[in-house]
Each structure stands twice: as structure tokens, then as C-alpha cells.
Amino acid sequence: MTVKRFVKPVSVNPLTVGPSLGGVLAVQGCYRAIALLHGAQGCAAFSKSLLTRHFRDTIAVQTSALQEMDVIFDADRNLEEALNLVIAKHRPDLIVVIGTELTDVSGTDYSAFIRKYTREQASRGCLIIPVILPDFNGSLELGYSAVVEGIVDAVIQGQGGRAPGKPAAGQINLLPGSCLTPGDVMELKEIISDFGFEVITIPDLSTSLSGHLLTGFSPLTRGGAPLDDLKQMLRSRYTIAIGASMERPARRLQNAACIPYQVFSGIHGLCATDELLAFLQQLSGVSVPLRYRWQRENLLDSMLDAHFHYAGSSAVAALEPDHVLSMAAWLKEMGVMIKGLVAPCETQLLKEAEQEVWIGDLDDAETLGKGADLWISNCHGRKGAARIRASFLAAGFPVSDELGSYVNVSVGYRGAMDLVNRVGNMLIRREEARHEDRLCQ
Known part of the structure; x- marks a missing residue:
């Protein structure tokens, strides 16, 4: 098969959505989490605006608000101030620091800074994950997958690659791709549950961006997979990845915790659904529900x-x-x-x-x-x-x-x-x- 490109000097009516926005979207599927965009204030404003207009709901995102002089002299100072403020004021369970083209082009090594910051501030009890996602490479799908992979890696490292307890034979990890709506994720969770499995979904947009009504405002995500569930995924019997882009995080779980996985590249239509249900029937030993x-x-x-x-x-x-x-x-x-x-x-x-x-x-x-x-x-x-x-x-x-x-x-x-x-x-x-x-x- 051939992948082709049109030769032209500019993009007209662009299709590409930046990977940093995809990363912010993935963070919304984790409970009491927040995305911190390390870059100019406009980077966060753009992502927040598009996501808010699409989901018509609040989006948990903050920024280190870099200016020109900050990038030249000390971008780490802004990041440290932003982390201190978010942790002291909101006390999140999870912070995902997402790079932008501004920090990545300038060569800022914020991953090393976060490792140092985590060592010095370990008592604060917040999981902080850096993800490098320059906007000039890839698209929404790549950014979404990279953040999920980063979360999986951080959980594996935090648990020392060991499951927090005995393996759970009736537990399945579901890694839904970026192309699925919260409604799609909820449907898949119900299908897998009907075969007798308990489902841990990462990220779980079906409980965070599905349009539910909650009183009051929170700067953190108010739905999605809790940090405890993220740790429990190492006990699962199997991992189901929806979309080829989710194979890398599924492979991470296999390599670290010996959890086998199955990737479904397509999920739309009769044949794709037949394939999914046939797999679940074989895995569970349960007939397809009426x-x-x-x-x-x-x-x-x-x-x-x-x-x-x-x-x-x-x-x-x-x-x-x-x-x-x-x-x-x-x-x-x-x-x-x-x-x-x-x-x-x-x-x-x-x-x-x-x-x-x-x-x-x-x-x-x-x-x-x-x-x-x-x-x-x-x-x-x-x-x-x-x-x-x-x-x-x-x-x-x-x-x-x-x-x-x-x-x-x-x-x-x-x-x-x-x-x-x-x-x-x-x-x-x-x-x-x-x-x-x-x-x-």
C-alpha cells in the first residue's frame, strides 16, 4: 500500500490537531488530574478553547505561562512555580506536564527537572509525569497515545513492575483510542462487563466528559480512572487496546507485568464487532449474551x-x-x-x-x-x-x-x-x- 502526499507550499484548511491537545484530552480520563502545558499562555488557551467547545464542559488544564525572557534564562523557574501553585492550591493526584514547541525547540530539559523536583518533594504524594510533545510532530492521536504510555510507565515504575496483590482473573484493561467518544467508551465497557469481566479503563472519558451534571466548580478532573485503579491494572488478566495507536502502552504492560494484549485496529461496523465479541467469548468462556x-x-x-x-x-x-x-x-x-x-x-x-x-x-x-x-x-x-x-x-x-x-x-x-x-x-x-x-x- 502507498501513503501519498500532495506537493504544495502551504496547508489549506488544516486537518492536523496538535499532539499537545491530544495529551490534554487523555489526562481528562484520569480522576483528580490536571494537565500542565509547559509553554506560552496561548498554548493552553488554544487547547482549552477547542476542548471546551467540543465537549461543552470544563477542561482541567494549567500553564507555566512562559515569556520570551523566561525561555532564554530559566524556564525551569516558571515550571517550579506552576507546580508549587497547583499542588498547594488544588492537591491533585496526578499532574501530567506536557511540553510544547516553545520548550522543545529551545532545548529545555524539563524531564530532568521534574525528576529532581519529584525527589525533593516526594512527601507531597502527587504523581508528576513529563511527556515531550512538540506540536510540529504528529497529531492528536500521537499525543493522546504518548500520554497514556507515560501514565502506564509511571505507574509501573512506582510499583516496581510488580502487581499490588494477586492477579485478578476476571479483570480486563481497556485502552480506548482517541477516536472514541465518551459514549463509545461507555458502550465498550458495558459489552466487556456483560462477559463477566471487571473493566479498568485508561483513560476513561466516559465518566469525565460525558456531559454529567455536578455542583460547583473544580479545577481538577471530576471523573475518569482514579490513581488506585491505575495501580490495579497491573493485576489484570488481559489488555484490550482499541486502535493501533494504543499498542505501545499495551506492550508496556505486557513487558512489565506479563499481561497479554489484543489490538483491534478497527471497531466500526459488523465485522469489527463480530471480531470483538468472538474474542470476548473465547477469553471468558461465556456465550454471547442474548x-x-x-x-x-x-x-x-x-x-x-x-x-x-x-x-x-x-x-x-x-x-x-x-x-x-x-x-x-x-x-x-x-x-x-x-x-x-x-x-x-x-x-x-x-x-x-x-x-x-x-x-x-x-x-x-x-x-x-x-x-x-x-x-x-x-x-x-x-x-x-x-x-x-x-x-x-x-x-x-x-x-x-x-x-x-x-x-x-x-x-x-x-x-x-x-x-x-x-x-x-x-x-x-x-x-x-x-x-x-x-x-x-
């Missing part, structure tokens, strides 16, 4: 009802690497011709993919998608879809112009059925509009 058998029948019936409208249609998708290939597999399952797949950065999964994938922006998606019936991307692609007269399905990050996108479920049989019907209705409306245009001419 509710999922009925959901599968419902999905097959929906696919049969919709195939008249999907037949002969075409699509273009511009999403994060894991997400774009997972959606491409579902489109192929529905008989949709793919005009173009666009991702913001190159990954090993894309290199091994059967489909042709372009590394580029939303302008490239517009070029590839001329004549397409369906466009799938974040909300920044809506105008591009209108220009090529394609139906628009908002997916990925950010989706700031629709309500409830963060609780949409597109995984499992139930999620796949909803996806089939949603897109099918869009194709029906598009065909009706085309007929009306012909009558008016």
Missing part, C-alpha cells in the same frame, strides 16, 4: 433496508489515522466506493493498510472528493463538503457546531446500526434534493 444477538439481527436488518440507498454511492474521509481506516472498513462493508482517505500524519498502520491514504489537509479531501456523495471529517470540513455538494457526517475532533457529538455511539452493533441509519438518511435527503434540482431546471 441482547447482542438481537442487536446483531437488528443491525443486519438495517443494513438490508439501507443497501438500496448506499449502492453506487461514494465517500471521502479525513480523520486521524486509526479513525480513518476504521471508518473506511465500515464504508467498504456497506458497499460505498471510497474516493479518498486523508490523514494528518503518517503512522505504521497507514503504511500497512490496503487502501491508498493521503497525508494532507481538508483542501486535499475536497480535491479527492469531487463528485462524492458523503464527506466524513471534523466540523472544519463542513464548508468543503458543501462546495462539492456532498452530505456531511461530523466525526472526530473537533465537532463544535453540533450538540451531543461527544455522546454519539458508533461502536458495537447498536452503534453500527445508528451509523447506518444516520448516513442512510443523509443519502436519502441528498437524492431528494438532486431530484428537486432537476425539476427546477
Whole structure:
């Protein structure tokens, strides 16, 4: 398979979302945690703004607020002041210090400083993790995965690579990828639990950014996996990673605690869900619960009802690497011709993919998608879809112009059925509009 690039001097309507923002997103899935962006104040403001507009909820993030002279003379001083303030005022269980292009280009060794700071301030009882994520390398998916890997590494080191107790035969680690909404994560947790397993999810956005109402304001995350759960993951029987980008943290657990893992590169559609449930059935020795058998029948019936409208249609998708290939597999399952797949950065999964994938922006998606019936991307692609007269399905990050996108479920049989019907209705409306245009001419 070939990964291709458009040759042009600038990015037009960029698709890339910075990895530091992906890192901040991952931190939101840990309880009483906060992300500390080591850089200029605007770096934190940008991440906080985009995440708040997408989830319509408070986001736990702070900044070391570097100025030009701080970078030149002593960036560590700002970081120390920020850490002292956050710990003294909020007493978090977990702080993830995320670098930005400002600190990484200047050569600031904040990882060494944090190791020194942790040794000197060990009595404060807060886990502090540095993650290097310059914004000029990778995208949201890479940053999200790197922070999860950093958290796993820190927990392993803190426990000396040993589980805090006897192995738990009925416990499963779930590592959901960045392409999953809080609603998707909740659905996966329920599916795995129905096979008799206790699930530890890292990060768990389903209990932190799912739109719940809590009184009062807290600068720390108010949901997600507690630090005690993070330690207990070393006792688990198995690790399930959703998305190829989550294989590295899963491998860390295997190497340190001998916990085997299974990676599901795709999770959208009938075949992907069949694969997941077959694996859970084999792992647990429990038959697939009746509710999922009925959901599968419902999905097959929906696919049969919709195939008249999907037949002969075409699509273009511009999403994060894991997400774009997972959606491409579902489109192929529905008989949709793919005009173009666009991702913001190159990954090993894309290199091994059967489909042709372009590394580029939303302008490239517009070029590839001329004549397409369906466009799938974040909300920044809506105008591009209108220009090529394609139906628009908002997916990925950010989706700031629709309500409830963060609780949409597109995984499992139930999620796949909803996806089939949603897109099918869009194709029906598009065909009706085309007929009306012909009558008016």
C-alpha cells in the first residue's frame, strides 16, 4: 500500500490537531488530574478553547505561562512555580506536564527537572509525569497515545513492575483510542462487563466528559480512572487496546507485568464487532449474551433496508489515522466506493493498510472528493463538503457546531446500526434534493 502526499507550499484548511491537545484530552480520563502545558499562555488557551467547545464542559488544564525572557534564562523557574501553585492550591493526584514547541525547540530539559523536583518533594504524594510533545510532530492521536504510555510507565515504575496483590482473573484493561467518544467508551465497557469481566479503563472519558451534571466548580478532573485503579491494572488478566495507536502502552504492560494484549485496529461496523465479541467469548468462556444477538439481527436488518440507498454511492474521509481506516472498513462493508482517505500524519498502520491514504489537509479531501456523495471529517470540513455538494457526517475532533457529538455511539452493533441509519438518511435527503434540482431546471 502507498501513503501519498500532495506537493504544495502551504496547508489549506488544516486537518492536523496538535499532539499537545491530544495529551490534554487523555489526562481528562484520569480522576483528580490536571494537565500542565509547559509553554506560552496561548498554548493552553488554544487547547482549552477547542476542548471546551467540543465537549461543552470544563477542561482541567494549567500553564507555566512562559515569556520570551523566561525561555532564554530559566524556564525551569516558571515550571517550579506552576507546580508549587497547583499542588498547594488544588492537591491533585496526578499532574501530567506536557511540553510544547516553545520548550522543545529551545532545548529545555524539563524531564530532568521534574525528576529532581519529584525527589525533593516526594512527601507531597502527587504523581508528576513529563511527556515531550512538540506540536510540529504528529497529531492528536500521537499525543493522546504518548500520554497514556507515560501514565502506564509511571505507574509501573512506582510499583516496581510488580502487581499490588494477586492477579485478578476476571479483570480486563481497556485502552480506548482517541477516536472514541465518551459514549463509545461507555458502550465498550458495558459489552466487556456483560462477559463477566471487571473493566479498568485508561483513560476513561466516559465518566469525565460525558456531559454529567455536578455542583460547583473544580479545577481538577471530576471523573475518569482514579490513581488506585491505575495501580490495579497491573493485576489484570488481559489488555484490550482499541486502535493501533494504543499498542505501545499495551506492550508496556505486557513487558512489565506479563499481561497479554489484543489490538483491534478497527471497531466500526459488523465485522469489527463480530471480531470483538468472538474474542470476548473465547477469553471468558461465556456465550454471547442474548441482547447482542438481537442487536446483531437488528443491525443486519438495517443494513438490508439501507443497501438500496448506499449502492453506487461514494465517500471521502479525513480523520486521524486509526479513525480513518476504521471508518473506511465500515464504508467498504456497506458497499460505498471510497474516493479518498486523508490523514494528518503518517503512522505504521497507514503504511500497512490496503487502501491508498493521503497525508494532507481538508483542501486535499475536497480535491479527492469531487463528485462524492458523503464527506466524513471534523466540523472544519463542513464548508468543503458543501462546495462539492456532498452530505456531511461530523466525526472526530473537533465537532463544535453540533450538540451531543461527544455522546454519539458508533461502536458495537447498536452503534453500527445508528451509523447506518444516520448516513442512510443523509443519502436519502441528498437524492431528494438532486431530484428537486432537476425539476427546477
